Amino acid sequence: MTRHFLRDDDISPAEQAEILDLALELKRDRFAVRPLTGPQTVAVIFDKSSTRTRVSFAVGIADLGGSPLIISTANSQLGGKETASDTARVLERQVAAIVWRTYGQAGLEEMALGTTVPVVNALSDDFHPCQLLADLLTIREHRGDLAGQTLAFLGDGACNMGQSYLLAGATAGMHVRIASPAGYTPTDQVVADATAIAARTGGSVALFTDPREAVTGVDVVITDTWVSMGKEEEKATRLGDLGQYRVDAELMGLAKPGAHFMHCLPADRGYEVTADVIDGPQSIIWDEAENRLHAQKALLVWLLAQNAA
Missing domain, CATH: 3.40.50.1370 (Aspartate/ornithine carbamoyltransferase)
Known part of the structure; x- marks a missing residue:
C-alpha cells in the first residue's frame, strides 16, 4: 500500500x-x-x-x-x-x-x-504536517530530545498549526498546551486523537483559555498569524477575539528561563507577536524557516x- x-x-x-x-x-x-x-x-x-x-x-x-x-x-x-x-x-x-x-x-x-x-x-x-516536521527538527536542535519538552501554542487553536502541534507533539512524546478563546479551539476529534497518541508516548495534551497559565514554565512558546488565508474577511473580529493572546516580553517572561519562541511565518508584528520577541534572542524563527x-x-x-x- x-x-x-x-x-x-x-x-x-x-x-x-x-x-x-x-x-x-x-x-x-x-x-x-x-x-x-x-x-x-x-x-x-x-x-x-x-x-x-x-x-x-x-x-x-x-x-x-x-x-x-x-x-x-x-x-x-x-x-x-x-x-x-x-x-x-x-x-x-x-x-x-x-x-x-x-x-x-x-x-x-x-x-x-x-x-x-x-x-x-x-x-x-x-x-x-510538513511545517511541524521542521518545527520539531528546530526544537530538537536547540533543546535536545523532544520527549518531555513542554510547548504552548497561543491564538487560534483551530487553525492548521494548532491542530498539527497537537498530533505531532503528542507523537514526539511532548507536553502540548493550546491556549485559545471559545470558538477557536481545536476540533474534539483532533484533541481525542492527540490524547490517545500521548497516552502511548508519555506526552500530554491540555487546552487553556488563559495564555498566562498556558505559558508558565514551558520550554517553547509558539504562535501563528491570527488571519490565515481565506479568513481575511474576519480580520476585525479575530483581532478583537485574540488580542489577549499576543506574545510579548512579559508573557515570554513566564516561560522557563532560556525558553525559545517560534512562528512558522509570515508574521504580523504587533498583532500575534511583538517585534522585540520575534526579533529577540529567544526567537529561532530563521532556523525554523530553513529547516x-x-x-x-x-x-x-x-x-x-x-x-x-
Whole structure:
C-alpha cells in the first residue's frame, strides 16, 4: 500500500524520529542522498500563495536530483473541470510524488485514495504536517530530545498549526498546551486523537483559555498569524477575539528561563507577536524557516523508500 503524508499522525513515533534523524543528516550534507536523480519529477501544486513552501520544496527536490514541476490550480484543470482523483491518475504515470498546498483536507484524501505515488500535504485548512516536521527538527536542535519538552501554542487553536502541534507533539512524546478563546479551539476529534497518541508516548495534551497559565514554565512558546488565508474577511473580529493572546516580553517572561519562541511565518508584528520577541534572542524563527528544506527532503526520501520496498 502506498504511504502518504496527509496529517501528522500518518507516521508512528518511531517513523517520525527516523525522518528527523535523516533530516539532520541531510542538513549536514545536502547532497548525500539523491533518489530523484534522472531527474525524476515531483509535482508541487498550489491553491494558495506561498513563499517558504514553494522555495523549500523546489530547492529540496533539486537537491535530491529531481525536477520540481510547479503547478498553479488557477492555470490547471484541478478544481475546475477535473476531480482530484482524476488529476492524480494522470500525474502518477509521470511523476515520482505529488505535493499539494490546498484548502480542504478532503481533496488531499481523495487524491491519495488509490494513487500509486506518495501524496504530501504541504498545507490544508486542517493540518500543516510538513511545517511541524521542521518545527520539531528546530526544537530538537536547540533543546535536545523532544520527549518531555513542554510547548504552548497561543491564538487560534483551530487553525492548521494548532491542530498539527497537537498530533505531532503528542507523537514526539511532548507536553502540548493550546491556549485559545471559545470558538477557536481545536476540533474534539483532533484533541481525542492527540490524547490517545500521548497516552502511548508519555506526552500530554491540555487546552487553556488563559495564555498566562498556558505559558508558565514551558520550554517553547509558539504562535501563528491570527488571519490565515481565506479568513481575511474576519480580520476585525479575530483581532478583537485574540488580542489577549499576543506574545510579548512579559508573557515570554513566564516561560522557563532560556525558553525559545517560534512562528512558522509570515508574521504580523504587533498583532500575534511583538517585534522585540520575534526579533529577540529567544526567537529561532530563521532556523525554523530553513529547516523546512531539510525536513521535507527527509520526508520525500523516506516516503520514496517506503513505497519502493
